[in-house]
Amino acid sequence: xxxxxxxxxxxxxxxxxxxxxxxxxxxxxxxxxxxxxxxxxxxxxxxxxxxxxxxxxxxxxxxxxxxxxxxxxxxxxxxxxxxxxxxxxxxxxxxxxxxxxxxxxxxxxxxxxx
Amino acid sequence: xxxxxxxxxxxxxxxxxxxxxxxxxxxxxxxxxxxxxxxxxxxxxxxxxxxxxxxxxxxxxxxxxxxxxxxxxxxxxxxxxxxxxxxxxxxxxxxxxxxxxxxxxxxxxxxxxxxxx
Numbered sequence: 056x057x058x059x060x061x062x063x064x065x066x067x068x069x070x071x072x073x074x075x076x077x078x079x080x081x082x083x084x085x086x087x088x089x090x091x092x093x094x095x096x097x098x099x100x101x102x103x104x105x106x107x108x109x110x111x112x113x114x115x116x117x118x119x120x121x122x123x124x125x126x127x128x129x130x131x132x133x134x135x136x137x138x139x140x141x142x143x144x145x146x147x148x149x150x151x152x153x154x155x156x157x158x159x160x161x162x163x164x165x166x167x168x169x
Numbered sequence: 170x171x172x173x174x175x176x177x178x179x180x181x182x183x184x185x186x187x188x189x190x191x192x193x194x195x196x197x198x199x200x201x202x203x204x205x206x207x208x209x210x211x212x213x214x215x216x217x218x219x220x221x222x223x224x225x226x227x228x229x230x231x232x233x234x235x236x237x238x239x240x241x242x243x244x245x246x247x248x249x250x251x252x253x254x255x256x257x258x259x260x261x262x263x264x265x266x267x268x269x270x271x272x273x274x275x276x277x278x279x280x281x282x283x284x285x286x
Contacts, residue, residue: 087272098277144211148272154200154219159211
């Protein structure tokens with residue numbers, strides 16, 4: 056089955072600097088890669104996603120890149136702000152029997168230092 | 170438009186008790202999912218339902234059962250709760266297009282925090 060590895064597990068950056076979180080996946084059939092942000096005690100919320108036919112996608116300060124050959128994808132946050140502090144999860148997705156099978160990484164706890 | 174609604178938000182059980190976690194979505198999504206999240210870990214899929222009338226096991230199904238009551242509702246049952254099932258449980262739903270459109274995001278509920286003593 057699919058396996059997703061996420062690094063680093065914790066990341067601390069100064070406000071205004073950039074943060075990068077990396078994920079690798081094992082199943083080349085995975086074709087959709089969402090990123091979720093989870094604040095303490097809250098639900099995971101989608102912040103950006105990328106499909107396998109696209110190499111890069113950007114939304115304001117957030118960007119995601121995908122390298123299908125190497126089977127890795129990354130989240131880039133620029134000009135970080137205190138409200139970016141949260142746990143971030145990557146996921147790889149297969150469609151099996153009409154349903155999405157999301158496999159999540161272990162999460163990265165991002166702390167933005169003022 | 171409430172999205173995905175889970176009840177209850179918190180529950181404490183004794184070992185061996187049973188209970189059902191409820192989930193309902195109002196987005197007309199065809200697929201629904203149950204995950205558990207343990208401290209320091211990502212979400213792990215317990216069961217999923219591709220469409221009304223179908224359910225399948227995910228990564229960690231042991232000790233759980235599910236019912237897709239109708240298109241809106243998907244419940245998770247613990248028949249005999251064990252301390253290892255102490256966790257936060259999330260329900261999610263999504264549209265899965267069978268012809269074009271591909272994957273769409275899963276939308277999550279607020280979670281049920283379950284403690285088993």
